[in-house]
Amino acid sequence: MDFRYFPAPAKLNLMLHIIGRREDGFHLLQTVFQFLDYCDEIGLRLRADGRVNRVTDIHALPAGDDLVVKAATLFARLIDDFPGVDIDIRKKIPMGGGLGGGSSDAATVLLVLNSLCGRKLSVDQLAGAGLQLGADVPLFIRGHACWAEGVGEKIQPVALPEPWFLVLDPGVHVSTAEVFSHSDLTRSSPLTTIAAFLEGAGRNDCVPVVQKQYPEIASAMQWLDKYSPAKLTGTGACVFAEFATQEQAQQVFEQMPMKYKGFIAKGLNRSPLLDLV
Structure with missing residues (x-):
């Protein structure tokens, strides 16, 4: 087999x-x-x-x-x-x-x-x-x-909308345990709702700590921010930005500094695996 x-x-x-x-x-x-x-x-x-x-x-x-x-x-x-x-x-x-x-x-x-x-x-x-x-x-x-x-x-x-994303890898390893144990981490954000998120509210509470501890990530977000609001996924290290079309994401990707790795991908509300099992 x-x-x-x-x-x-x-x-x-x-x-x-x-x-x-x-x-x-x-x-x-x-x-x-x-x-x-x-x-x-x-x-x-x-x-x-x-x-x-x-x-x-x-x-x-x-x-x-x-x-x-x-x-x-x-x-x-x-x-x-x-x-x-x-x-x-x-x-x-x-x-x-x-x-x-x-x-x-x-x-x-x-x-x-x-x-x-x-x-x-x-x-x-x-x-x-x-x-x-x-x-x-x-x-x-x-x-x-x-x-x-x-x-x-x-x-x-x-x-959710299914936009295009440029995902950038700054090339560092983030310790999730270190981030979640950091004394500066916000642990008391007010409850929010799905509706509020869909209207544009929402952030990543890990960003201030991660940017402080990992300047490479702060620098990557600063660069990406010039083109579209840069966000951190989880505790990182990857950062991403949203674009309306693949072409827009590609234009920014082609300007990405050589020190970074990255890729373009489309957001999906349904896993492609579900059609196979």
């Missing part, structure tokens, strides 16, 4: 408000997620010995730490007669950029394995399992642009 490949789309946090903190230390959020038509490709090939095997050599990510391996191992515990699987990853989404690549890869593994093994689990069961791997995994499993609250697990689908 040959590998079959499936998309694992990137996402953007279009806004991120931190409205409180739980006793266990987790922050309470309000955020909006939208997918991008910019995807990793996950190849799966069923085995016959029950083993989970990642065939891709990713130097910076040992197989045992990879969410795709953890997702397949978790799925194996949830069903009877798991056949085993080989996993190949064609990585395109920048790692550690706030674009959700690891979570999306894990969600694709769960959804596709469930399909290949006879759909033994419901979407709700898969989302519940995915939450054990990370707060973002359920949103990729459900596959719709959404408004999320709590620690990211309370999800409500939303219909």
Whole structure:
């Protein structure tokens, strides 16, 4: 049996408000997620010995730490007669950029394995399992642009405009734990609403801390701001700006300084994976 490949789309946090903190230390959020038509490709090939095997050599990510391996191992515990699987990853989404690549890869593994093994689990069961791997995994499993609250697990689908985005990678790694533990981080933003966001309200409460700690990101946002309001996705490091057309985004992309990497992608309200599983 040959590998079959499936998309694992990137996402953007279009806004991120931190409205409180739980006793266990987790922050309470309000955020909006939208997918991008910019995807990793996950190849799966069923085995016959029950083993989970990642065939891709990713130097910076040992197989045992990879969410795709953890997702397949978790799925194996949830069903009877798991056949085993080989996993190949064609990585395109920048790692550690706030674009959700690891979570999306894990969600694709769960959804596709469930399909290949006879759909033994419901979407709700898969989302519940995915939450054990990370707060973002359920949103990729459900596959719709959404408004999320709590620690990211309370999800409500939303219909958003689907503009073009220029996404810029400043080339630094942001420690999410460092940002969320910083004494200057705002943790008491007032509650907002979906309606207010759709009317233009909303920001990313992590921006002041991230710009202070990572001047490369501050510089990237300053450059992008000249063309369209620059935003930070999650805690970064990637920043993005919205454009009405692909041509407008391309014009700015062609002026991007050589020190940055970047790409152009269209916002999607529905994950391309849903049409395949």
